[in-house]
Amino acid sequence: MARRALSKEDYDLLLEWQGGACALCRRPPSKVGPLLAVDHHHKSGEIRGLLCGGCNVAIGFLMEDADWLRRAAEYLEWPPSRDCWMGHPRWWPGSPGEAGHDLRRNTDGLE
Numbered sequence: 001m002a003r004r005a006l007s008k009e010d011y012d013l014l015l016e017w018q019g020g021a022c023a024l025c026r027r028p029p030s031k032v033g034p035l036l037a038v039d040h041h042h043k044s045g046e047i048r049g050l051l052c053g054g055c056n057v058a059i060g061f062l063m064e065d066a067d068w069l070r071r072a073a074e075y076l077e078w079p080p081s082r083d084c085w086m087g088h089p090r091w092w093p094g095s096p097g098e099a100g101h102d103l104r105r106n107t108d109g110l111e
Helices: 008-017 053-061 066-077 080-084
Strands: 037-040 047-051
Touching: 008 047, 037 053, 047 053
Parallel strands: none
Antiparallel strands: 037 047
């Protein structure tokens, strides 16, 4: 018999507390995979919340390191390329930016 981390009642209560969705991406469980994963701290065992499969895997790749996650957020908000090329971005081939649409500023690339 498989062990359960949470009773159905506790799972349902936590899911309702989270607004019926993944605690990170805020997407509701899908019809294909109706249950969200019960995320827990691997050292202490504390149950943290319910996550979709993608977010659960992402937290695992982050090795549960909040500092790494903060650095990742800073990287996404201001990548090194912006300073390196001093306001003259390079664009991935075939992307909207390459076609002159700078989606970071919602412009057509006109200065």
